[in-house]
Amino acid sequence: MRLLLISNSTMAGEAYLGWPRNYIKDFLGNSVKTVLFIPYAGVNLSSESIEKSWNLYEKKVAEVYAELGYELQSIHQFADPIKAVEEAESIAVGGGNTFYLVYMLHKTGVMEAMKKRVEAGMPYMGWSAGSNVACPTLRTTNDMPIVEPASFNCLNIIPFQINPHYLDAHPEGHGGETREQRINEFTAVNRQTTVVGLREACLLQMEGKTLMLKGKHPMRIFNFGKEAFEVNPEDDLNFLFNS
Amino acid sequence: MRLLLISNSTMAGEAYLGWPRNYIKDFLGNSVKTVLFIPYAGVNLSSESIEKSWNLYEKKVAEVYAELGYELQSIHQFADPIKAVEEAESIAVGGGNTFYLVYMLHKTGVMEAMKKRVEAGMPYMGWSAGSNVACPTLRTTNDMPIVEPASFNCLNIIPFQINPHYLDAHPEGHGGETREQRINEFTAVNRQTTVVGLREACLLQMEGKTLMLKGKHPMRIFNFGKEAFEVNPEDDLNFLFNS
Numbered sequence: 001m002r003l004l005l006i007s008n009s010t011m012a013g014e015a016y017l018g019w020p021r022n023y024i025k026d027f028l029g030n031s032v033k034t035v036l037f038i039p040y041a042g043v044n045l046s047s048e049s050i051e052k053s054w055n056l057y058e059k060k061v062a063e064v065y066a067e068l069g070y071e072l073q074s075i076h077q078f079a080d081p082i083k084a085v086e087e088a089e090s091i092a093v094g095g096g097n098t099f100y101l102v103y104m105l106h107k108t109g110v111m112e113a114m115k116k117r118v119e120a121g122m123p124y125m126g127w128s129a130g131s132n133v134a135c136p137t138l139r140t141t142n143d144m145p146i147v148e149p150a151s152f153n154c155l156n157i158i159p160f161q162i163n164p165h166y167l168d169a170h171p172e173g174h175g176g177e178t179r180e181q182r183i184n185e186f187t188a189v190n191r192q193t194t195v196v197g198l199r200e201a202c203l204l205q206m207e208g209k210t211l212m213l214k215g216k217h218p219m220r221i222f223n224f225g226k227e228a229f230e231v232n233p234e235d236d237l238n239f240l241f242n243s
Numbered sequence: 244m245r246l247l248l249i250s251n252s253t254m255a256g257e258a259y260l261g262w263p264r265n266y267i268k269d270f271l272g273n274s275v276k277t278v279l280f281i282p283y284a285g286v287n288l289s290s291e292s293i294e295k296s297w298n299l300y301e302k303k304v305a306e307v308y309a310e311l312g313y314e315l316q317s318i319h320q321f322a323d324p325i326k327a328v329e330e331a332e333s334i335a336v337g338g339g340n341t342f343y344l345v346y347m348l349h350k351t352g353v354m355e356a357m358k359k360r361v362e363a364g365m366p367y368m369g370w371s372a373g374s375n376v377a378c379p380t381l382r383t384t385n386d387m388p389i390v391e392p393a394s395f396n397c398l399n400i401i402p403f404q405i406n407p408h409y410l411d412a413h414p415e416g417h418g419g420e421t422r423e424q425r426i427n428e429f430t431a432v433n434r435q436t437t438v439v440g441l442r443e444a445c446l447l448q449m450e451g452k453t454l455m456l457k458g459k460h461p462m463r464i465f466n467f468g469k470e471a472f473e474v475n476p477e478d479d480l481n482f483l484f485n486s
Contacts, residue, residue, distance in 0.1 A: 044431035
């Protein structure tokens, strides 16, 4: 499989998809020419309608991919979204609200169609919500459950859960749970599942059976009943497939 | 109906259920003697098992209620949880993980049983996740979806959604959504539903048909296509029932 699972699209102050664009270019290389974009997570780029929101999202992402030399088209422009997936050269799943994304992927049948293609080798890119979709379920998203999907199940093409936008800070004056506390709640009721906290400006790249962490920060690993620990970009991540 | 919907149990540095305890005492008064506690949201107070976690949660909350003059017992100690609800004098639903709470309330049938009693006048107290459960659905929780409930539907005893622990701050270096952005995603796909952002150290009290905001801060009101606005503790909140 070929996966590029990106924590976040954009760091404060930079252009949209700023920091990851060189990684995207390296990942797609010169053989791929076209990208099928999944905009479903972008629910409110327009206040008029969700379709207009997806139009604006497509435009914003297509501009970045065009600069990198790829033609990007959104799945919502196709009459048959499953056929669009079956014929895609590569797929990019944009961030936004994970629940709405998963809701639409189940409703359209794109989840199953995409899983088949990705397992057969089609390059898959996702950021934020789009990274969560590669996991067994959406259960480690940070997003608000604004809609009830048919199921929490996702692509299940990696055997662990990603928590994107992982952050160590705790907002001042906030009586709610810290991120680490929230993940500890997850492992308490999902004791066999590993969670990886993927910090901003970091990504996971899978090439065949090799998984690599790339970016500026270490990644934090959570397992039930063990101390959380950090792994660095050069570390061997095979243990994530043997737990 | 008689409701006490509390944003958060505890402010930093104070004893557990510190700030709301006088409100709880005023709410229950002298006629009520016993409280049925719903501990389901507390998934990891013990690392041994969820039942031990609920035991510890019961102990912690019972100590506070004992100081106020009430005998509190947790529903997980009863062989028949539905019968326990049917015979309860009052109910308190503790905070923690909203998804696990709603999962258990559906699994046990306590959701339906509790709705009947509350609509018939039994006093209902909840904090954090326990406040969300009074809403039509869990869709405005901040919690991680660590388990998939049978349904997102909740008690639906108030016609609007509460976002507990509402905060204005945005953690530094965080590329994820702000709370207001997350709520705007909610209203974009749930255009008829009002969301109220209930800040720390605040609560909503309902007595019959009168709803009151109590506590230290104004409350922020979100509706699709309108500017968010603030209401203060003395303001008339009837508009929340007429939208």
